[in-house]
Amino acid sequence: MISLFLAPLVWLLMALGIVLSIRVLRRGGALAVVTRTLLAEAWRTGVLPIGGGILFVGLGLMPLLLANSTDIESRIHTLLDYGQGWIAANLLLLSLLMSCGSYCDEVVTGRIRWLVVLSGTRWNLLPGKLLGILVALFALLLPATVFLLLLVGRASGSTELLWNPVSVAIVPPETLDVSDQDVQTYLVLLMMEDPGGWGMLEPEEAQQMARSRLERRSRSISKGSSRDYWFQYPAGLEKDAVISIRPSLGRTHRSERARFRIELANESSEVIVRNGERSTIEIPQSLTGANEFSLGMKFLGAVEEDVRIPSVIWSGSDAIELRVPAGSLISSIARSQLLTWIRCGFIAALGLTVATFLGMPVATLFLLCFLVAAAGGGFTGAFDVTGSDSHEDPRSRDPSRIVIDLLARGGELIVGQLSAWNQHATADRVAAGENVTSAEVVRGFAMIGLLWGGVTLLLGVWISDRREHGLERDR
Amino acid sequence: MAPDVIRIKGLRKVFRDFWLRARVEALSGVDLTIRSGEVYGLLGPNGSGKSTTIQILLGLIFPTAGEVEVLGAPPGTPESKSRIGYLPEDSVFYPFLSGREMLDLSARLCRVPDANRMERIEALLQMVGLREAADREIGDYSKGMQRRIGIAQALIHDPDLIILDEPTNGLDPLGVRQVKDWIQGLRARGKTILISSHLLADVEQVCDRVSILYGGKVQAEGAVEEILERDDRTIWITSRVESEALDSAEKLLREQGLDVISVKPGSKSLEEKFLETVEEARERGETTAGAEPGGGLPAFLGGGEDNK
Structure with missing residues (x-):
């Protein structure tokens, strides 16, 4: 009152x-x-x-x-x-x-x-x-x-x-973005591989398809494979910075769990995630003050043996991001x-x-x-x-x-x-x-x-x- | 000869609808010239084109054809606007502002220097008899008080040309008399005044020249004495005449072959009686919630004080 x-x-x-x-x-x-x-x-x-x-x-x-x-x-x-x-x-x-x-x-x-x-x-x-x-x-x-x-x-x-x-700065990984140059390089490779298929397409259509493929690939990790994500933070990492992930595990039920192996600053650890739920990965002390670093992620599949999760997808702009303490709530x-x-x-x-x-x-x-x-x-x-x-x-x-x-x-x-x-x-x-x-x-x-x-x-x-x-x- | 302040030649104004079709031809070939230092009356029935002419002179609407020059510049330019004082037909001022705030707004929008702004505001409040009511909101003013504050705001920047649209609208006879006095005082100080009014008696008393508009054209124009002159009538005003003397005078006139149309005993006009009554009440110390008697023109208005 x-x-x-x-x-x-x-x-x-x-x-x-x-x-x-x-x-x-x-x-x-x-x-x-x-x-x-x-x-x-x-x-x-x-x-x-x-x-x-x-x-x-x-x-x-x-x-x-x-x-x-x-x-x-x-x-x-x-x-x-x-x-x-x-x-x-x-x-x-x-x-x-x-x-x-x-x-x-x-x-x-x-x-x-x-x-x-x-x-x-x-x-x-x-x-x-x-x-x-x-x-x-x-x-x-x-x-x-x-x-x-x-x-x-x-x-x-x-x-x-x-x-x-308590308020944090959000930094997305650079690897999720697909540049025009990436598309061009990828398209050259595709045309060399399949000149009969890709070479016959109109240039604009070929570019759109190549971009779509690249974006799909950069946003997914299939079971057993790994991917590196590159983060840059010019101001230097603060002590309590974390990586926040919200994986999409396809049609899997929310209660099912999956495992990731994380490689960060020469340290390896395993995290367990749920479909669509946000999890945090703490950044090791050794990276405090660093301006850039790479996060390696290997998708190990479902925790339960009878559940099949073929791949993980980072859907949405906030699916994987670095969170660095950056200022007070009041400011x-x-x-x-x-x-x-x-x-x-x-x-x-x-x-x-x-x-x-x-x-x-x-x-x-x-x-x-x-x-x-x-x-x-x-x-x-x-x-x-x-x-x-x-x-x-x-x-x-x-x-x-x-x-x-x-x-x-x-x-x-x-x-x-x-x-x-x-x-x-x-x-x-x-x-x-x-x-x-x-x-x-x-x-x-x-x-x-x-x-x-x-x-x-x-x-x-x-x-x-x-x-x-x-x-x-x-x- | 005094220079021309307003020059209008072949002025036409056609109002169009949304589809640009001609709807009304408000002015069709108006020619007017108003010279510096004269009081000019623009007369005509409703819809004759008076307001349209004034709006064009102020740059509020644009002419369809013709030439218009105000104070040596096209209408609506900052140069001409800064030398014009305008009293709109309706008192449209902000009702939530006090009289003093209103004059302050007008002064600042007319770029009156800070150094003598307050001085001018006080002088004008004194002139229009609103010193006591200066801090009341305009929304609480009577119609006559709103008219008075309107006249004050039109004079705040000491303009060379003053355009008064129905200046006596809503004023009591005392106010009307004062406005006429102010107009004559302003003319004496070299100001040019353009008046649009329906009250022909008032216009007749203060204007040097008038034009009568009808159907968007000037139907008559000239000095007031000239256009009102009648060569078939003579009016005498004498001291009180006894009936015998009146009869012999009438007989004498008839012998000369003249018609005596009307002979009236002398009487006061209602206006004279009204002014006398109010004056007597004031002398007895009676107070009013309305405007005070007010005073003469302040010194800054084209007079000796050079504070522009």
Whole structure:
């Protein structure tokens, strides 16, 4: 119950932040006054007080909902995962409402006609509003994150969890990736072996089939054979680094076990794994500080003699990975929340731009569609016709098909960009104990904040400048 | 001759629908010239093209054809906008801002220097009689108070051209009188003022020249005295005349072959009575939640103070 009583205190912290921001922005030029006006609008019309209330009460209720969970680890995991998710969902919706609502209100009331006559409006209206939304969201995000950390600290029973280096950097093995050069080399070998079969294929088809084969081979180990996996970690391995594996043993039941022989830094050991379950292999002390090393794995087959497991497959990007302690939970959460803030900034820029030519309901719908599409990670597969099973369709040479294919490629390009959006949603990674690096924050800021957000905002300024602002209602 | 502040030649504006089909021809060949330092009235019934003309001058909509020049530049350019003060027809200001914050927003968006921003805000609040109500939210203001804050924001950057769309809309007679005084004061300080209004009596009292629009065309234009002059009537205003004297005067006029159409005893106008009553109440010390009496134009408005 204490967590629920903390919610009003956190709300007051948010209120203090916003009121102080409004006060500070009494000074400054045109940009500052537009920012201040938006903050005053969001605060005095109740968007921030009510939005903040819902956000903090929701967070405060979370420990009550998890009260029956006795497992501390899963309680913390859920708190981190759902807590960050709740914060991100609230902030995204608020940025959507504030951006669309604010500009659409100017148009509907006719205030835009007065605003654009003032000489300093052109380059300050949309950027100032965006800045205001960012300040408002930060004033929500900061206390919400502090509140979440308090809740996690209470759930774990001490603050050590927050400060200790418990979050890890994830490093995949290089061997799983198949490069273009690997494909070319392999294809040359195949053509030498079977010039009648491989040599007759179209070059593009041959490459696709060779790549598919190589990928299958690099991701599997058949019984009795071994494979080396190469890991690189330029910062040098920490003491508690581990290899984490999640093998797929085909149709074998989850209860069946299989054996691996592990060769690591001249030490040999045997590990027993279950189908689809994650196991960890400790890295020997002798590798502490190493920048690179090789992991040898020999698949010995099932533990029980009557069970037949022909091979093991590493399916998914996280099937085999190196986990190195890389920072405290608190710093990882801070970086993850910064990425959330950057993503909200882009949504706000998009909302403002869309509102320059669409009304409130349609603009909101547009942004919701964007969020749904982005949450799907881009649906790039819908346009993906490559693969070993694909064959050329003779109708594809038809001019109309060329246009359709070009449109599809354009769509793929646009929607494919959305996967970058998803890569910067890091709440579930933080909850899983993964470290979010500063480099990711910089990349997110550069790509989503500056590039996407900047271009979108410039587009909005251009549209607003080119649009007629008079007499819409009258005519 | 004073230089031209606004020059419009052959202005046309066609409003189109979503499919770019012509829907309304709001202006069809308007020619206008407004000279520096004059008060110009743009008159006409609803839909005659007054608002469209003003919106084009402000750069809010783009002309279909014709030439438009405002303060020597095309409309909508930052150079011309920085010298224009605009009072929109509706008081559309942010209802959650206080009057003082509103003027601050306007001043900063018009790039009024920090050094004299607060000074100007206070002077304008004093002028429009809203000093006491300056920290109340505009949403709580009466319509007349909103109009007053609108006039103040239009003057905050000491513009050379002031465009007032229905400036007396929602004002009480006292406010109307003050607005007329301010307009005349601004003209005396060399400002050019363009007024669009339906209240013809007000326009007649303050404007130097007017044009009457109908159907997107200028139907009449000229100095107010010129276009209102009637060569078939004469009006005398005399001191109180007793009935015998009136009868003999009338007889004399008829003997001269003149028609006496109307003779009325002198009376106050309702406006005069209203102003007297309010003035008396103020002298008795009665207070109001609305605007205070206000004052004259601040010094910075084109006067001796050079603080631009």
